[in-house]
Amino acid sequence: MKIDANNPSPENLAARKLERAQAEAAQDAAKKGGAKPGDRVELSPDAALAQAAVKAVDEAPDVRSELVERMKKALAAGEVGKDSHALAETLIDRMLDEK
Numbered sequence: 001m002k003i004d005a006n007n008p009s010p011e012n013l014a015a016r017k018l019e020r021a022q023a024e025a026a027q028d029a030a031k032k033g034g035a036k037p038g039d040r041v042e043l044s045p046d047a048a049l050a051q052a053a054v055k056a057v058d059e060a061p062d063v064r065s066e067l068v069e070r071m072k073k074a075l076a077a078g079e080v081g082k083d084s085h086a087l088a089e090t091l092i093d094r095m096l097d098e099k
Helices: 009-030 043-061 065-076 085-098
Strands: none
Touching: 009 043
8 A cells, every 4th residue: 555645746845935935934924014905926846945955055065164174174285185096985985884
């Protein structure tokens, strides 16, 4: 027996995100007092998905510049990258551990 309600389709998820985005927009507009009763904005599912993607990118952590600089200095000083075989082994081990 198959129960569809437990495994929502991507379209249903997009519709839920759209509804949430619309509700948040309505709440923000109401707080600012700019919306008149009856005014509303409807986003297409694609626009809602794009909006969710932009929000996720904005919330992602920035590059750890101090670590990048430290590693650049270590590479320039020859402290890393001497043994390509060991590097490959470490990368493969880490990739296998992630699965």
